[in-house]
Amino acid sequence: MENILGLLRITIQRGKNLAKRDARSSDPYVIVRLGKQKVKTRVMRKNLNPEWNEELTLTIADPHIPIKLQVYDKDTFSPDDKMGDAELDIKTFVEAAKRHLQNLPSGSIIAKIKPTRENCIAEESSIIWENGKVIQHMFLRLRNVECGEIELQLQWIEIHGS
Template sequence: MENLLGLLRVRVKRGINLAVRDVRSSDPYIVIKMAKQKLKTRVIKKNVNPEWNEDLTLSISDPNVPILLTVYDHDTFSMDDKMGDAEIDIRPFIEAVKMKLDSLPNGTIITKTQPSRTNCFSEESCVVWKDGRVVQNMFLRLRNVECGEVEIELQWVNVPGSRGL
């Protein structure tokens, strides 16, 4: 991949008040897609407030391609039910990484994005300089479903030999 800019580590933290799809609960897992890449978290049984704390890593060659996150309910005998989705625009995050801010005090907020019609944020999302890295924590309100949010964190990983930002 000669166009590789670097890796994006997506830490899938937790789901909040996810939709019920099996009688009283759901067995949620998350699929993250970007271009031809597709990654999955593990299934958490019978929990509408699951904690994954799982790291999924995407190779980034075009930051203009959004990430699609979809929550599914795992069903043993039938098709897994969708429990909503969200789209993540990584451009503001990539712009912050490009600034190459190496001497900031830990916890400095680089940029903030407010919730709007064009994003899936349920509250303000900040890109922060933390422990020598640029990270962005976000609460995503799921679309196409009656309720539910997902908390994730983005972190940039430079790859030796890649084109870089």
């Protein structure tokens, strides 16, 4: 693998107020895509506020390619129902991670990302230097659906030699 900048660990923490796709609830799971890479969480049965706390890892070669999240309701006898999607621009996060900030005190804010019409961020999110790692915690508002948010955390993993 050439031209790899590093790894991005995405912790899908939880879903909040997800859309109902079955009679009483939904069985949600999240698919995360970056280019040809695809990772997904486990299915949470009958839960509109699931807590996954699952770590998914992607290889980052081009920070200009956005990360796409899709939430689905798992169905047994028919195709899975869409429960919304979101897109995440990681350019600012990767730039902050590549700055080599080892001398910053833990808890230092490196950058702030404000919600806009172009991004899916539900509220202001900070990229911080915490315990020797670049981290960003955020809520993404799902699009193409009546309601729902996904809470997640990004963490940069440096690859030696990159």
